[in-house]
Amino acid sequence: MNEQIMFEINFLELEIKNFNEKKSRLLDMLKAYPEKRLKNQNFLTNRQSDRNGMAEKFEELMMNEIKNITENLKCNFKLQDIWSITYEVGDYHPVHNHGGIGLTGLLYLQTNENCSPTYCLQPWNDHMEDKTIYRKLPSKEGTIVIFPKFINHFTEPHDGDLDKKIIAFDFEMLENK
Numbered sequence: 001m002n003e004q005i006m007f008e009i010n011f012l013e014l015e016i017k018n019f020n021e022k023k024s025r026l027l028d029m030l031k032a033y034p035e036k037r038l039k040n041q042n043f044l045t046n047r048q049s050d051r052n053g054m055a056e057k058f059e060e061l062m063m064n065e066i067k068n069i070t071e072n073l074k075c076n077f078k079l080q081d082i083w084s085i086t087y088e089v090g091d092y093h094p095v096h097n098h099g100g101i102g103l104t105g106l107l108y109l110q111t112n113e114n115c116s117p118t119y120c121l122q123p124w125n126d127h128m129e130d131k132t133i134y135r136k137l138p139s140k141e142g143t144i145v146i147f148p149k150f151i152n153h154f155t156e157p158h159d160g161d162l163d164k165k166i167i168a169f170d171f172e173m174l175e176n177k
């Protein structure tokens with residue numbers, strides 16, 4: 001008898017090199033894409049605003065990290081969408097996913113140890129106890145996490161003493177390198 005894995009879901013964690021410098025350049029870039037709070041949103045974002053040129057600027061600033069991601073995934077990277085989010089005290093993101101095909105990246109631009117992390121939900125219940133399984137992502141400032149777009153994820157209300165800022169991006173994998 002042998003036991004094998006039927007399904008598994010991986011995620012990537014990538015630490016950004018020279019993050020302090022990158023952070024100020026990314027914050028500078030975001031000045032051109034102000035965030036706002038829409039009525040039905042529990043956070044500030046520029047997702048519904050004009051983000052013309054943001055993808056190109058991000059790709060230029062994060063060239064090394066994108067190279068790292070493509071080498072790891074053994075595929076070419078095609079950015080589909082990018083936006084930023086700020087969580088003030090009490091702000092949270094309800095359970096959602098980003099679609100069925102492709103990957104999502106979350107860049108933790110401004111967080112500290114008190115900031116609420118991102119939780120991912122396992123797409124199936126634990127079959128012994130019929131429980132929902134959560135996985136806490138390493139939501140540390142200066143880190144990028146990459147996971148499949150179809151994974152439901154959420155955050156709890158933010159209670160840190162610092163606004164939490166992230167950049168989210170969706171991308172697809174093109175032909176194998």
Ligand SMILES: [Fe+2]
Nearest residue numbers: 096098153168
């Ligand atoms: Fe999300």
